[in-house]
Amino acid sequence: MGRGVKSLETFWTIDRVGLISRKTRFINFSVTQAGEPMGRNAKPVSLHLAAGNPNRLTREQIKARQEGEIKLGKAELDKLKPPAFVKNDPIAFTHWKQCMKEYKAAAAQDIELISSSDVGLLAMYCKTYSEYERLQKSYQTIDKSPMILKIGRIY
Numbered sequence: 001m002g003r004g005v006k007s008l009e010t011f012w013t014i015d016r017v018g019l020i021s022r023k024t025r026f027i028n029f030s031v032t033q034a035g036e037p038m039g040r041n042a043k044p045v046s047l048h049l050a051a052g053n054p055n056r057l058t059r060e061q062i063k064a065r066q067e068g069e070i071k072l073g074k075a076e077l078d079k080l081k082p083p084a085f086v087k088n089d090p091i092a093f094t095h096w097k098q099c100m101k102e103y104k105a106a107a108a109q110d111i112e113l114i115s116s117s118d119v120g121l122l123a124m125y126c127k128t129y130s131e132y133e134r135l136q137k138s139y140q141t142i143d144k145s146p147m148i149l150k151i152g153r154i155y
Contacts, residue, residue, distance in 0.1 A: 069115045074107040092130035
């Protein structure tokens with residue numbers, strides 16, 4: 001997991017009157033364990049195009065990304081391993097195996113639902129599902145426990 005880092009940014013502003021002033025502010029950003037800035041996972045090209053090509057990618061860029069994306073068929077899904085944070089969480093790992101079973105069933109019918117850029121999102125989904133299950137259990141435990149209040153008299 002990444003950690004938050006504050007960076008100091010200095011910039012200059014010009015008021016309406018024309019006075020120049022120097023301002024500083026802190027910027028929060030996440031970094032990896034190695035200290036490098038974290039970036040977002042790339043969207044699959046088909047999803048990017050379905051959104052209307054918001055980044056205005058050229059045809060060459062789209063073609064290069066389509067060639068770079070690996071559609072995961074049955075053979076590739078068998079080799080796919082979950083990340084460590086999913087493997088260490090029993091609920092997330094169970095959900096990962098269930099999702100992989102469904103993707104393999106679709107791949108057996110020549111339907112490729114998942115690409116190489118979706119694997120990180122699938123892992124985050126499984127982890128989020130696990131946290132949701134834990135919260136549900138803790139909520140039900142709190143909801144079912146009887147409230148015992150001791151009322152004492154103050155003299």
